[in-house]
Amino acid sequence: MKHAFCFLTLLCLSTINFAQIAPPYFTTAAPSGGERGKKVTLTVEGFNLTGASEVLWSKAGISAVIVTNVETAHEKPRPSTDPTKKYQGDNVTRNRVTLDVTIAPDAETGLYRFRLKTPLGTTNLGAFYVTALRETMEAEANNTLSDAQAVMLPTTVVGEMNARGDRDHFKFSAQAGQQLIFEIVASALGAKFDGVLTLFDATGKQLATNNDYDFRRDPLLAYGFKQDGEYVLRVTDFEQQGMSRTHEFDYRLNLGALPYVSSIFPLGLQQGTRGEFAVSGFNLGATQTPFTAPALVGWNASAPLALKALNAPRLAIGTVPETLESNAAKSLAAPQIVTLPITINGKLAETAEDFYRFTARKGETLMLEIGAQRFGSPLDAVIEIYDAKGQLVPRALLRSVSETQQTLNDRDSSASGLRVLNWSELAVNDFILIGNEVLQIDVLPKGPDEDTRFKNFNGQRLGFFDTTPEAHAVYTPMYKVTVHPPDAKLPPNGLPQTMLYFRNDDGGPMYGKDSRMTFTAPADGAYTVRVRDVRGQQGERFAYRLTIRPPQPDFVLSIDPENANIPHNVGVLLTARAFRTDEWQGDIAVKLIDLPARFTATEGVIRVGEYTTQIWLKAEANATTNSFSLKLRGEATINSKQVVREANTSERISVASLVNEPEVLVWTEQESVTLSPDRTAWVNLKIKRQGEFKGRVLFEVRNLPHGVIVKDVGLSGVMIPEDETTQRFELEVAPWVKPQTLTMYVVARIDSASPQRIESPARPLSLKIEASNMTKK
Known part of the structure; x- marks a missing residue:
């Protein structure tokens, strides 16, 4: 049975024709910030902002008021050089919008985000930085030490690398005993600028330089001056890049005797308790600060430490008892004894490694995690567990059963896909060893020009058995492996056997460089965890929080897209995503809450072992609310308790907006689909292009359970070419997928240069998966 869509004629913008209309977006916004208590004229340039x-x-x-909105050019799709499509480019109007921005005298300093609201929906996110310092505009020519621009401190210099090889110099006076801070703000504003700061004295002698501060791309210099005099600060791009009027190489330079926090110890405390914190840095005054932790719930909780400083450090809020590192934690032979559960606040200052001993029962599962870089420490931790004899505790023995290699090109440590030379002996869910990481196959390629896709979270590759994903060069060997107990005796087969130990470098998605490990004790006894920096570095700033505790399962929600533009009569498909903690894999029921009248949304379940589900948000024909905040709630039963979480979307301005009908409508001939390992199923698609849109239409099939794939779709995927209106695709299910019934979605997608997607979903389909005939028998 075909779905019948009710088509509603709407008045469109007179300045825009229907022909692959890109969602509204801006490309530049300048200036990149302003001074607290002042008004700023902000110029935004972009597309379809009419x-x-x-x-x-x-x-x-x-706050901001739109003053002018000028259309500077009109563009339409043009013939394509890509053989798979006839047209390329969007139907867009170029706009230049000027805003009068008012910054309150008591506005919080730091980064603000903003979007523009238009008849075509809301735009992508922009960035704007509020400073408490007086602003100074960079003035050319200042390319040499002798031509340095004189500035009065303290100030924020608003500058730009206006050409390749550009060098900006700033001259200032300093007094003996002064501690001056020089900080670049650029990457946080979306700039490509990779800054380098270099300090010179009046004779041209270099005193100090910095490229990246800790793991941030932006540099920072702090310098204590020993003599009165004039000094010069040079600003350059690390790769000598630059370009005028694009704002891609704009920067903001804070300089002066500014308070800056370089480290805090400890990095946090237990919820509901009070403690004293040692604060180190520059121009801070007091070195001890009291703090009372709120009773926060949820994973990775933190709270701001109230300090008047250029930066805004946050303290970790833990859930278990805490203690401080002692001098007894310096050797494997004589570690510090701790009682679980515990959070140990330590630092790698006097020694490059710390050791802590705890006891565990055979089969007991414990979570070990480091909190360091998430809370401002430069530590890149690695943790390892030793037994009572001082030996690394083995975790599993990997037996290689077939060999292939990575091909085509090098791959970084995050990509979910790797190009595999030969996958004839591989299957979905197989474990693969490449370098020191263990991966699990999610989807096999359908041809030689596709990657093998591995299990991932939001596109970031997952390392199994707490291994850390790495970058791999082309032709790196890959092994299909089977997993065995550490003491297994396996006959040789000519391929490697690899022992995995309880060790972790990077904890994976949401942890960054902080370590995380699941430890299951192989026997009753004492175990020692070793904490060190993977690079062998140490110092007073290398603080950490080592937590050892039983699992505390939880989840963190997010939604994509964050700013949903809802076409009349069709709606929009949203992805609800859950980050799961401590290996928990239960069902999570998700839904949108506080919807205005005449808006409806389906509810979804993020099922066991999955990270996402889809929600269809739709407006009725008589809906009048133009926009509203998106609020996502999830509920789950964890350890017999009901747990409720909501997505934190305030910083991302998560808002839904009602917009015109899409340029393509799509529906399926089927209302339901049934398949089994014995029988594939076909889905027939039909589209209707609207207005002047004539382009190709691509499709995505979403909400398929693991083990169900779209067969043989080719390099372009499921696609309807320019001169056609129908297509079909075939679904296939693996034998190990359990019988179930769920909802699947087919989404039409139009090519666009906009950072925001152009999508149009069909009505939901019911997908029923049956057992094979052999299983039934």
Whole structure:
């Protein structure tokens, strides 16, 4: 049975024709910030911003009024050089929008986000930085030490690398005993600028330089001056890049005797307790600060430490008892004894490694995690567990059963796909050893020009058995492996056998460089965890929090897209995503809450072992609310308790907007699909192009359970070419997929240069998976 869509004729913008209309987006916004208590004229340039009516901000303390909106050019799709499509480019109007921005005198300093609201929906996110310092505009020519621009401190210099090889110099006076801070803010604003700061004295002698501070791309220099005099600060791009008027190489330079926190110890405390914190840095005054931790719930909880400083450190809020590292934690032979559960606050200062001993029962599962870089420490931790004899505790024995290699090109440590030379002996769910990481196959390629896709979270490759994903060069060997107990005796087969130990470098998605490990004790006894920096570095700033505790399962929700533009009569498909903690894999029921009248949304379940599900948000024909905040709630039963979490979307300005019908409508001939390992199923698609749109239409099939794939779709995937209106695709299910019934979605997608997707979903389909005939028998 075909779905019948009710088509509603709407008045469109007179300045825009239907022909592959890109969602509204801007490419530049300048200046990149402003001074607290002042007004700023902000110029935004972008596409399809005609009719923009409002500026939405992520935080209070700042507001804006649209003053002018000028259309500077009109562009339409043109013949394509790509043989798979006839047209390329969007139907867009170029706009230049000027805003009067008012920054309150008491506005919070730091980064603000904003979006423009237009008749075509809301735009991508922009960035704006609020400073408490007086601003100084960079003035050329200042390319040499002798031509350095004189500035009065303290100030924020607003500058730009306006050409390749550009060098900006700034001259200032300093007094003996002064501690001056020099900080670049650029990458946080979306700039490509990779800054380098270099300090010179009046004779041209180099005193100090910095490229990246800790793991941030932006540099920072702190210098204590020993003599009165004039000094010069040079600003350059690390790769000598630059370009004028694009704002891609804009920067903001804070300089002066500014308070700056370089380290805090300890990095946090237990919820509901009070403690004293040692604060180190520059121009801070007091070195001890009291703090009372709120009773927060949820994973990775933190709270701001109230300090008047250029940066804003946050303290970790833990859930278990805490202690401080002692001098007894310096050797494997004589480690510090701890009682679980515990969070140990330590630092790698006097020694490059610390040791802590705990007892565990055979089969007991414990979570070990490091909190360091997430809370401002430069430590890149690695943790390892030793037994009572001082030997690394083995975790599993990997037996290689077939060999292939990575081909085509090098791959980084995050990509979910790797190009595999030969996959004839591989299957979905197989474990693969490449370098020191263990991966699990998610989807096999359908041809030689496709990657093998591995299990991932939001596109970031997952390492199994707490191995850390690495970058791999082309032709790196890959082994299909089977997993065995550490003491297994396996006959040789001519391929390697690899012992995995309880060790972790990077904890994976959401942990960054902080370590995380699941430890199951192989026997009753004492075990020692070793903490060190993977690079062998140490110092007073290398603080950490080592937590050893039983699992505390939880989940963190997010939604994509964060700013949903809802076409009339069709709606929009949203992805609800859950980050699971401590290996928990239960069902999570998710839904949108506080929807306005005449808006409806399906509910979904993020099932066992999955990270996402889909929600269909739709507006009725008589809906009148133009926009509203998106709020996602999830509920789950964890350890017999009901747990409720909501997605934190305030900083991302998560808002839904009602917009015109899409340029393509799509529906399926089927209302339901049934398949089994014995029988594939076909889904027939039909589209209707609207207005002047004539382009090709690509499709995605979403909400398929693991083990169900779209067969043989080719390099372009499921696609309807320019001159056609129908297509079909075939679904196939693996034998090990359990019988179930769920909802699947087919989404039409149009090519666009916009950072925001152009999508149109069909009505949901019911997908029923049956057992094979052999299984039934």
